[in-house]
Amino acid sequence: MSCDATxxxxxxxxxxxxxxxxxxxxxxxxxxxxxxxxAVLLAWQFFGGLIPKYIFPTIPTAIAKFQDILTxxxxxxxxxxxxxxxxxxxxxxxxxxxLFGVLMAMSNGFNxxxxxxxxxxxxxPALTWVLLGVIWFKNMELRVWFFMFIVxxxxxxxxxxxxxxxxxxxxxxxxxxxxxxxAGLLRxxxxxxxxxxxxxxxxxxxxxxxxxxxFAEAIAAGTGIGAEMMLTNQLFDTAGLLGWTxxxxxxxxxxxxxxxxxxxxxxxxxxxxxD
Numbered sequence: 001m002s003c004d005a006t007x008x009x010x011x012x013x014x015x016x017x018x019x020x021x022x023x024x025x026x027x028x029x030x031x032x033x034x035x036x037x038x039a040v041l042l043a044w045q046f047f048g049g050l051i052p053k054y055i056f057p058t059i060p061t062a063i064a065k066f067q068d069i070l071t072x073x074x075x076x077x078x079x080x081x082x083x084x085x086x087x088x089x090x091x092x093x094x095x096x097x098x099l100f101g102v103l104m105a106m107s108n109g110f111n112x113x114x115x116x117x118x119x120x121x122x123x124x125p126a127l128t129w130v131l132l133g134v135i136w137f138k139n140m141e142l143r144v145w146f147f148m149f150i151v152x153x154x155x156x157x158x159x160x161x162x163x164x165x166x167x168x169x170x171x172x173x174x175x176x177x178x179x180x181x182x183a184g185l186l187r188x189x190x191x192x193x194x195x196x197x198x199x200x201x202x203x204x205x206x207x208x209x210x211x212x213x214x215f216a217e218a219i220a221a222g223t224g225i226g227a228e229m230m231l232t233n234q235l236f237d238t239a240g241l242l243g244w245t246x247x248x249x250x251x252x253x254x255x256x257x258x259x260x261x262x263x264x265x266x267x268x269x270x271x272x273x274x275d
Contacts, residue, residue, distance in 0.1 A: 044059055045058070045059055056238065057238055057239040057242065061239050062239045065239035065240050065242070065243045066239075066243040066246060066247075068243075069240065069243045069244065075247070078223060078224050078225055078227070079225060081223050081224045082214065082217065082225040082251070083251065085141070085148070085213045085217070086148070086206075086213045087255075089144070089145045089148030089149060089209055089212075090205060090209040092145070092149060093149045093152040093153040093156060093205060093209070094156050094202055094205060096153055096156075096157075097153045097160060097201065098156060098160050100114055100153075100160070100161075101156065101157045101158065101160025101161040101163070101164065101194075102160060102164055102190065102194075104157070105160075105161050105164030105165050106164065106190070111161075118157055121150060121153075126147075126151055126212070126215075129150050130215070130219055130220065133146045133150075133216075134219070134220050140221045140222065143216060143220040143221070144213060144216040144220065147212050147213075147215070148209050148216070151212045152205040152209050152212065153205075155205045155208065156198070156201040157201075158201070159198060159200055160194060160197060162197050163193070163194030163195070163196065163198055164190055164193075164194045164197075166194070166197065167190065167193045167194070171193075175188070175189045195266065195267075199259075199263045202259060203263075206256060206259060207252065210248070210251070210252040210255070214226035214248060218230040225244055225248050225251075229241055229245070232244060
C-alpha cells in the first residue's frame with residue numbers, strides 16, 4: 001500500500017476547535033451589537049403598532065422618512081456643516097487639552113492653578129455654558145465652538161495628566177540620567193507613555209464633541225444636523241427626528257471608527273490581551 005509523502009497531514013481536531021473558539025471570541029463585540037440591535041428592532045416593531053404614529057412611528061414609516069431625508073440636497077449640506085464644526089472644535093480642544101495635561105503633570109506651579117480651574121469648568125452645568133455662550137457671542141459659529149471646547153477640553157486635559165503621571169518613576173529617572181533636553185524627554189518618554197491615556201481621552205472627547213455640537217446647533221444655530229432635529233421637533237415629526245438621529249449615529253460611528261483605526265496603527269506593536 002503506497003503512501004503519498006507530499007500530501008499534507010490533516011490538522012488536529014483540537015487545533016481546529018481552538019481556532020474556532022478564538023474566532024468566536026474576536027467577534028464578541030459584533031455579536032453583542034447584533035443582538036442589541038435585533039432586540040431594539042423587535043421592541044420597536046411591537047410597540048410601534050400600539051402607539052399612535054405621530055408619537056412613535058412604525059419601522060416602515062421611519063425607513064420611508066429616512067429615505068426621503070437622504071434624497072434632499074440640504075441633508076448633505078447640514079451633515080457637512082456639522083462635520084466641520086465637530087472636527088474643528090475637536091482639534092482645538094484636543095490640542096489645548098493635551099498641552100494643559102502635560103504642563104499640569106510636569107509643573108507643580110501650573111498644576112496648582114490649572115487643576116482647580118478645570119474642576120470649576122467641569123462643575124458648571126452644560127446648560128449654563130450654553131446660555132452664557134448665547135449671551136457672550138453674537139457669531140453663531142463661535143457659540144458652537146465655545147460650547148464644544150468648554151465641555152470637551154477638560155476631558156482630554158485630565159486624561160493626559162493621568163497618563164503623564166502614570167509614567168513609572170524608575171523609568172523617568174533612568175531617562176533623566178541620560179540628560180535629554182525637555183523636547184527629547186517629551187518625545188521619547190512622556191508622550192509615548194501617556195499616549196494610551198491620551199487616546200482614551202480623545203475618543204471620549206470626540207463622542208462628547210458630536211453630541212455637544214448637535215445640541216448647540218439646536219439651541220444657538222440655524223444650520224446643521226441639530227437645527228434640522230429641532231425643526232422636526234417643532235413640527236411634531238417624530239419619524240423625521242429619528243431619521244436625523246440615525247444620520248448622526250452613522251456620522252459619529254464613522255468618526256469613532258477612524259480614530260480607532262489610527263489608534264490601532266499607532267499601537268500596532270502592542271498585543272491586545274484576550275480572555
